[in-house]
Amino acid sequence: MLQENIDYYINEDGNFVFTREYHLKRGYCCxxxxxHCPWNYGREEQSDKQAENK
Structure with missing residues (x-):
C-alpha cells in the first residue's frame, strides 16, 4: 500500500509524484x-567546474 508523503505526494497541478523512497522500494529504473529518480536517469552529469560554481 502506498503512503502519502512517503511514497508519493500530490503537486500543485494535482499530479501524483513518486518520491526517491518509492523508486528505491520498487528497485529498478523505469x-x-x-x-526523484535515485539513478539520475536522463539527467546530465555535473562536471567538477559546474559543481564548484554552485
Whole structure:
C-alpha cells in the first residue's frame, strides 16, 4: 500500500509524484526521467567546474 508523503505526494497541478523512497522500494529504473529518480536517469552529469560554481 502506498503512503502519502512517503511514497508519493500530490503537486500543485494535482499530479501524483513518486518520491526517491518509492523508486528505491520498487528497485529498478523505469527510464521515464522521473523527478526523484535515485539513478539520475536522463539527467546530465555535473562536471567538477559546474559543481564548484554552485
Amino acid at each position: 527510464k521515464n526521467k522521473c523527478l
